[in-house]
Amino acid sequence: MSDVGQAIAFASRLYGQRASTAYAGYVRRDPLALLRLRPGRANPYPVYDRIRAGGRLVPTPLGNWVSASYRVCDAVLRNRRFGVRPADSGAAGPDEFDLSFLEMNPPDHTRLRRLALPAFSPRAVAGYQDRIERTVNDLLDRAGAAGGFDLVTAFAAPLPITVITDLLGIPDADSREFARYGTVIGSALDGITSLRHARQLQASSAALERLFGKLFALRQREPRDDIISHLAAAGADQVEPGEILPLCVLLLVAGFETTVNLIGNSVLALLGHPRQWRDLCADPTALAAKAVEETLRYDSPVQLPSRVALESVELDGKALAPGQWVVTLIGGANRDPEAYDNPGTFDIHRVAVADHLAFSSGIHYCLGQPLARLEATIALRMLAERMPGLSQAGPVRRRNTSTIRGPARMPVSTGRTRAPQRIPAGR
Numbered sequence: 001m002s003d004v005g006q007a008i009a010f011a012s013r014l015y016g017q018r019a020s021t022a023y024a025g026y027v028r029r030d031p032l033a034l035l036r037l038r039p040g041r042a043n044p045y046p047v048y049d050r051i052r053a054g055g056r057l058v059p060t061p062l063g064n065w066v067s068a069s070y071r072v073c074d075a076v077l078r079n080r081r082f083g084v085r086p087a088d089s090g091a092a093g094p095d096e097f098d099l100s101f102l103e104m105n106p107p108d109h110t111r112l113r114r115l116a117l118p119a120f121s122p123r124a125v126a127g128y129q130d131r132i133e134r135t136v137n138d139l140l141d142r143a144g145a146a147g148g149f150d151l152v153t154a155f156a157a158p159l160p161i162t163v164i165t166d167l168l169g170i171p172d173a174d175s176r177e178f179a180r181y182g183t184v185i186g187s188a189l190d191g192i193t194s195l196r197h198a199r200q201l202q203a204s205s206a207a208l209e210r211l212f213g214k215l216f217a218l219r220q221r222e223p224r225d226d227i228i229s230h231l232a233a234a235g236a237d238q239v240e241p242g243e244i245l246p247l248c249v250l251l252l253v254a255g256f257e258t259t260v261n262l263i264g265n266s267v268l269a270l271l272g273h274p275r276q277w278r279d280l281c282a283d284p285t286a287l288a289a290k291a292v293e294e295t296l297r298y299d300s301p302v303q304l305p306s307r308v309a310l311e312s313v314e315l316d317g318k319a320l321a322p323g324q325w326v327v328t329l330i331g332g333a334n335r336d337p338e339a340y341d342n343p344g345t346f347d348i349h350r351v352a353v354a355d356h357l358a359f360s361s362g363i364h365y366c367l368g369q370p371l372a373r374l375e376a377t378i379a380l381r382m383l384a385e386r387m388p389g390l391s392q393a394g395p396v397r398r399r400n401t402s403t404i405r406g407p408a409r410m411p412v413s414t415g416r417t418r419a420p421q422r423i424p425a426g427r
C-alpha cells in the first residue's frame with residue numbers, strides 16, 4: 001500500500017476506535033471505555049470501585065476481562081500462563097512502537113532483561129546517589145531562585161531525564177536532543193492519539209536510531225563505565241544487532257514518563273494534606289521513602305498494564321480462553337479494601353500489609369524500580385529540607401492520559417522571596 005493509503009487506513013482505524021470508545025463510555029456507560037474518556041482520566045478511582053463492585057474479574061463487552069481486585073491482578077501478573085503478547089504473534093506490529101523486552105514473552109524477555117539487569121541492581125543504583133543529589137540541588141537552586149516555579153516542568157521532569165541520560169553515557173552536548181525525541185516516544189506509552197502524533201513518533205524514532213547508532217559505535221571504540229558501553233561489549237549470543245536500539249530506547253523512555261509522575265503525584269498529595277507535609281518537613285530523612293511508597297499505592301503513575309492468556313486458564317472460578325486479555329487495573333488494585341484499610345486515604349504513616357502493585361509483579365516487575373525509588377526519595381527529602389514553605393500557587397492541570405497518571409502543570413510557591421539555602425550533596 002502507498003504511504004498515503006497507509007496513512008488513511010491508519011487514521012480511519014484510529015478515529016473509528018475513538019468514536020466507538022465515546023459511544024461505549026458516554027452512551028452505554030461501559031466502565032472500561034469511561035477510563036479512556038476525559039472524566040475517567042481526571043479521576044479513575046470511582047470507575048475502579050464500580051468495576052470491583054461487579055466482581056473480582058469482570059467480562060468486557062469486547063470479549064476480554066478486567067480486574068480492579070488486588071488478589072486477581074497480582075495472580076495474573078505472576079502467572080506464567082499469561083504473557084504480554086499472544087503466543088502466536090511475532091514482533092511489534094506496524095502501528096506499535098517496539099519497546100523491547102517490556103513487550104516480549106520468555107525466552108527473549110529473559111535473555112534481554114538479564115542483559116540490562118546489572119545497571120539497575122540495588123548496589124549499582126546506590127552508587128548513583130551522589131549524582132542524583134547533585135542534580136536535585138542544581139534543579140532546586142535554579143527553580144527556587146524566583147520564589148515560584150512549575151513543579152513538573154522545572155523539577156519533576158528534568159530530574160529523571162538528566163539521571164538516565166547520564167547513566168546511559170549520553171554526552172552532555174547531545175542530551176537535550178535525546179531527551180526531546182525520547183519524550184515524544186514516551187508519550188506513546190499511552191497509545192497513539194492522532195495521525196500527527198504517529199508522524200512525530202516515526203520521525204523521533206528515526207532520529208533516535210541515528211543518535212544511538214553513532215553513540216554505540218563510539219562506545220565500541222572507546223568504552224566507558226556506562227550502560228551503552230556495557231551493551232556494546234555484549235556478545236552476539238546475548239543480543240542481536242536489531243535488538244539493541246529498542247533496548248536503549250526502552251531504558252531511555254521507561255523512566256521519563258513514570259518517575260516524573262511519581263514526584264508530581266507525591267507533591268500533589270502532600271500539599272493537599274498539609275499536616276503530612278509538615279510531618280515530612282519535620283523529619284525528611286525518615287519519612288521521604290514512606291511518602292514515596294504511599295504515593296505509589298494511593299496514586300500510581302502507571303495505572304493499567306494488561307496480560308493475554310497464552311493457554312486456557314482458570315481464574316477466580318472463570319474459564320479464560322487463549323488469546324483473551326485481562327486488563328489489570330493496578331491503580332484500582334492498590335485501592336482494594338480487601339488488601340488495605342481505608343484505601344482511599346493518603347497516609348504516609350501507613351503500615352502496609354500488602355506490597356503495592358505500582359511496579360507490576362512477576363517477571364515484568366519494573367527493572368528500574370530501585371532507581372525510581374531513590375530519585376523520588378531524594379527529590380522529596382531535599383524539597384522538604386530546602387523548601388518547607390512550599391505551597392500550591394495555581395490550578396493543577398492533569399495529563400489527559402489513562403495508562404499514565406500525573407500532573408502536567410503544577411505551579412508552586414516556595415513561600416520565600418529569596419532563593420533557599422543550598423544543602424551540600426552527600427547528606
Ligand code: HEM
Nearest residue numbers: 101102254255258259262302305359360364366367368372
Ligand atoms: C515511578 C517510576 C516507575 C514506575 C511507576 C514504573 C512502572 C513500571 C511497570 C508497571 C512496569 C511493568 C509493566 C507491565 O507489567 O506490563 C515497568 C516495567 C519496566 N520499567 Fe518501570 N517504572 C518506573 C520507573 C522506571 C525507571 C526509572 C526505569 C529505568 C530507567 C524503568 C524501567 C523499566 C523497564 C526496563 C521495564 C520492563 C521490565 C520487563 O518487562 O521485564 N522503570 N515499570
